[in-house]
Structures are given as C-alpha cells and as structure tokens.
Amino acid sequence: MDTKQTDLDQVAVAHWGEHVNGGGDRVAWELSRVFQGGPLFVGWQDKSIEPHDIETQQLINGRLSRWALERGGIARMVAHMLGWQVADPLRDYDVLVTSGNEPLFYVPPTEQVWVAYIHHTNRRQSDQIQEVENGKFGPLMLLFYYAIRVAFDHNTHKPDVFLANSEQVKRRMIRYWGVSEEKIDVVYPPVSTNAYSPHDAETGDYYLTLSRLDWHKSVDDILRAFDNLDEKLVVAGDGPERDDLERIASENVEFAGYVSEEKKKQLLAGAKAFIFNGQDEDFGISPVEALAAGTPLLGVEEGMTQYQVIEGKTGYTFEREESGRTIRRVVQQFEDNGVDWDTQKIASFADRFSVQAFHDRMHEAVAHAVENADLTPEWYSEVENISSNPEQGFTEN
Structure with a gap:
C-alpha cells in the first residue's frame, strides 16, 4: 500500500x-x-x-x-x-x-x-477496581478481572x-x-453545541441534573444536598437507580424521566445551573450541553468535569462527599455570587467541544x-x- x-x-x-x-x-x-x-x-x-x-x-x-x-x-x-x-x-x-x-x-x-x-479503559479493571473489591464475591471477581486484563493486555x-x-x-x-x-x-x-442556545428558554427557578441514573453518576449525593433546601431540583434521565433515588428524594425534587431532545434543550437553557457529580468522569457530554445552553456548571472536582468548570466564570467545583454537604455549599455560593460570565460567553466556551x-x-x-x-x-x-x-x-x- x-x-x-x-x-x-x-x-x-x-x-x-x-x-x-x-x-x-x-x-x-x-x-x-x-x-x-x-x-x-x-x-x-x-x-x-x-x-x-x-x-x-x-x-x-x-x-x-x-x-x-x-x-x-x-x-x-x-x-x-x-x-x-x-x-x-x-x-x-x-x-x-x-x-x-x-x-x-x-x-x-x-x-x-x-x-x-x-x-474508557474498562474502568472496573482499572481506576474503579475498588468497586469490584467491595462488591459481591469480591476476591473471586478480582481474580476474574485479573484474568481479563492478562487476556486483553x-x-x-x-x-x-x-x-x-x-x-x-x-x-x-x-x-x-x-x-x-x-x-x-x-x-x-x-457535542452538538450549535443545537443548544441560551435563547431556548427563559431562566427558571430550578437546578438541573441530567444523566443515566446509574450508580457511578452519584445522583443520590445531589438529592441529599437538596434535602430540606429551599431550592427546586429537576432530575432528568432514567436508569437502574431511579426507584431507589425516588425513595430518598424530598418534595422539592422532580423526576422528569427520559426527555426528548426538544425538552432537554428547554430544561438546559431554563435551569439556574446544571449539577454534575459523575465519578471521575471520562469526558461528560451533558455538562458540555449545559454550557452550550449558557447554563453555569456546578461540577465535582474530579475527572474531566473539573476542567469544564472555570472557577467563578463557567461555574464552581465541589469536592466529593457522600452527605452532599459540599454540593449544598456550592449551591449556596452560586445563589450568593452567581458567575462572572454571561450566558453567551459560557456558550462560546463550549464550542471547543x-x-x-x-x-x-x-x-x-x-x-x-x-x-x-x-x-x-x-x-x-x-x-x-x-x-x-x-x-x-x-x-x-
């Protein structure tokens, strides 16, 4: 050739x-x-x-x-x-x-x-191996994943x-x-950043999180942060954790389920801020879609999420904590101070993706x-x- x-x-x-x-x-x-x-x-x-x-x-x-x-x-x-x-x-x-x-x-x-x-790098065989150790039949599963690594390497x-x-x-x-x-x-x-715009909806009175409702997205910590908080949270998406999440949610949390693309655009543009708590996220498309809609991002200080947040400009970061206290604090920080960049500048930042x-x-x-x-x-x-x-x-x- x-x-x-x-x-x-x-x-x-x-x-x-x-x-x-x-x-x-x-x-x-x-x-x-x-x-x-x-x-x-x-x-x-x-x-x-x-x-x-x-x-x-x-x-x-x-x-x-x-x-x-x-x-x-x-x-x-x-x-x-x-x-x-x-x-x-x-x-x-x-x-x-x-x-x-x-x-x-x-x-x-x-x-x-x-x-x-x-x-990704087969995460339960690499950076999330502790989830295997802590799970059912931990030692046997560790042996199994070791065999997979040897076969795959x-x-x-x-x-x-x-x-x-x-x-x-x-x-x-x-x-x-x-x-x-x-x-x-x-x-x-x-990311179809051109498909989202700050003009898709007027900014409303709610915070938003949108993802597959699975364990590694840690939506439960976001729910704990909003327990008895005088702010509304909308949870969009579906997945195996939904029933458990609904059981622990307080009355100020609304589950929207799977949403159409048109509804997603409106939810993203209308949110005060987007909250993302995925565990050491490889990239994270939903946070970028939120930024493209001109919506500030409150994201966990891990993985790629920490770099999608320009502190005080596109949003704020928080440290992981199962009680949700750090998320609660950053919501209050956002309520008190907002962010320096306007919606159009936040949307322009997302164009690099x-x-x-x-x-x-x-x-x-x-x-x-x-x-x-x-x-x-x-x-x-x-x-x-x-x-x-x-x-x-x-x-x-």
Missing part, C-alpha cells in the same frame, strides 16, 4: 456495538459522518436507535454469536473476542478507524493503518495511533494499558497516522527517479 495515495474519504469505521444510544454510539455515528464512503461496521447492531442517515453492517453474525451478544456478560465478551479477530470486511480497507475497546481484538493486515478511538499495542476522548483517559491508557504517551493523542467527543472541532481533529489525526505509517524504503524514490532518467545511474553509498 502506498499510504501517500490513501483516499481519506474511503476509511473503514468500526464500532464495538450500538448500545442504548449512549455517548460511545454517538461518537461512532459521527465518525461515520467524518469519513463518508461506506457503512459503519458494528460488532452488534440495534437498528431501533440508529440515526436515519447512518448505514450499518453487523460484523459478528451466526446464531450462536447473536445469542451470546444478546445474553450479555461473559458470553458477550467471548463473542466479541472471537468475532473481531479476523473481521473480514475490515481487511479490504487501507485505513481503519475503530471506536471502543472490543475492536482491539482485531488482528490487522501488515500494511493497514489503524487509528483506535478509546472512550496484548491487544493494546496493535493500532498505529490511539485517540483518547480526554486527558483523563490518556493518563489511564498510559498507566493501565502501558501505551506509550507518544502514541496517544486527545480528540474530544463531538463542537462537532466541527471533532471533524477537524479526526481528519488531522488520520492524515498524520497515514503519513507516519508510510512503508516506502528510503532508497525507493531514488530508484524511481533513475527509472524515469536512465542516464543518471545509481548513486554509490
């Missing part, structure tokens, strides 16, 4: 699998739009959540494989491990861009250029370039996967990977020159 002649509009894009219309899926769909020219290959497919403009092709097929993918757990892991190794349709492309960790099982042809976009050197979705994930890739820092670049996920910025950075990253992967021997150009000018002859070294 002459990588210098590679058409960057003909790049294969492959995603581990469509799952609940989550952030990883939206990144993969946008990658497909960046490199238009073929289907988005997915380990497993869910047509019900696909955007109308995305054409997908499922890579892992067969009755047994499909059963394993639908069953989940260890069965799904094995299906991905077996299904991705060869992945025949991907081998016809000069350049491959993958999304997620499961495609790292792929064994590429020698000359194929491979750029791997990484959303040899996959983390095959791509030519890794792209991390934040500096936090880059750090984890270096520490837990052993990838060299020189091999990793950071490309933030695409826009879809257009993502497109630009992805094109740059892939072009750079192709250039660096050029296999042409140093002497080849000299031979080519002689072929066209026979009288010149070879140069002796």
Whole structure:
C-alpha cells in the first residue's frame, strides 16, 4: 500500500456495538459522518436507535454469536473476542478507524493503518477496581478481572495511533494499558453545541441534573444536598437507580424521566445551573450541553468535569462527599455570587467541544497516522527517479 495515495474519504469505521444510544454510539455515528464512503461496521447492531442517515453492517453474525451478544456478560465478551479477530470486511480497507475497546481484538493486515478511538479503559479493571473489591464475591471477581486484563493486555499495542476522548483517559491508557504517551493523542467527543442556545428558554427557578441514573453518576449525593433546601431540583434521565433515588428524594425534587431532545434543550437553557457529580468522569457530554445552553456548571472536582468548570466564570467545583454537604455549599455560593460570565460567553466556551472541532481533529489525526505509517524504503524514490532518467545511474553509498 502506498499510504501517500490513501483516499481519506474511503476509511473503514468500526464500532464495538450500538448500545442504548449512549455517548460511545454517538461518537461512532459521527465518525461515520467524518469519513463518508461506506457503512459503519458494528460488532452488534440495534437498528431501533440508529440515526436515519447512518448505514450499518453487523460484523459478528451466526446464531450462536447473536445469542451470546444478546445474553450479555461473559458470553458477550467471548463473542466479541472471537468475532473481531479476523473481521473480514475490515481487511479490504487501507485505513481503519475503530471506536471502543472490543475492536482491539482485531488482528490487522501488515500494511493497514489503524487509528483506535478509546472512550474508557474498562474502568472496573482499572481506576474503579475498588468497586469490584467491595462488591459481591469480591476476591473471586478480582481474580476474574485479573484474568481479563492478562487476556486483553496484548491487544493494546496493535493500532498505529490511539485517540483518547480526554486527558483523563490518556493518563489511564498510559498507566493501565502501558501505551506509550507518544502514541496517544486527545480528540474530544463531538457535542452538538450549535443545537443548544441560551435563547431556548427563559431562566427558571430550578437546578438541573441530567444523566443515566446509574450508580457511578452519584445522583443520590445531589438529592441529599437538596434535602430540606429551599431550592427546586429537576432530575432528568432514567436508569437502574431511579426507584431507589425516588425513595430518598424530598418534595422539592422532580423526576422528569427520559426527555426528548426538544425538552432537554428547554430544561438546559431554563435551569439556574446544571449539577454534575459523575465519578471521575471520562469526558461528560451533558455538562458540555449545559454550557452550550449558557447554563453555569456546578461540577465535582474530579475527572474531566473539573476542567469544564472555570472557577467563578463557567461555574464552581465541589469536592466529593457522600452527605452532599459540599454540593449544598456550592449551591449556596452560586445563589450568593452567581458567575462572572454571561450566558453567551459560557456558550462560546463550549464550542471547543463542537462537532466541527471533532471533524477537524479526526481528519488531522488520520492524515498524520497515514503519513507516519508510510512503508516506502528510503532508497525507493531514488530508484524511481533513475527509472524515469536512465542516464543518471545509481548513486554509490
């Protein structure tokens, strides 16, 4: 392959699998739009959540494989491990861009250029390993996850370039996967910042949190902060923790459930401030959407969230505390002082995470990977020159 002649509009894009219309899926769909020219290959497919403009092709097929993918757990892991190794349709492309960790099982042809976009580092096998130790069958699960790490570790050197979705994930890739820092670049996920505006709604009398209601989002601490507080909190989103959260919520908390995109725009623009308490968040799309709506962010001083807050300008940070006292204090601080930046300046700050910025950075990253992967021997150009000018002859070294 002459990588210098590679058409960057003909790049294969492959995603581990469509799952609940989550952030990883939206990144993969946008990658497909960046490199238009073929289907988005997915380990497993869910047509019900696909955007109308995305054409997908499922890579892992067969009755047994499909059963394993639908069953989940260890069965799904094995299906991905077996299904991705060869992945025949991907081998016809000069350049491959993958999304997620499961495609790292792929064994590429020698000359194929491979750029791997990484959303996280299998967090219960890395920075959140204490959750395994403290959970049910802790020692057995630690042994199980150790075996997974051993099986997975040899996959983390095959791509030519890794792209991390934040500096936090880059750090984890270096520490837990052993990838060299020189091999990793950071490309933030695409957020449709242009879809949100401070003008979508008048600022109301409520605070807002919006996320999947799962344990690692720590919404329960936000609820404790608003217990008997003379402020209203709206909780948007759904998930496995919802019933438990509703049981501990006080009367000033309203659960909006899953909301449409139009309703989300109104809620974000109308909130006094957006509160986010996700545990050591890899990136965090909802906080950026809130900023794009011109809404200040009250965020936990962890992960990428701490850098999405410019203290006193886009919002305020708070330290993690299960009682919710620090969140309560920062709400009071916001009530007393507000923030220095107006809604339009906050919205402009969010543009660094826009879809257009993502497109630009992805094109740059892939072009750079192709250039660096050029296999042409140093002497080849000299031979080519002689072929066209026979009288010149070879140069002796």
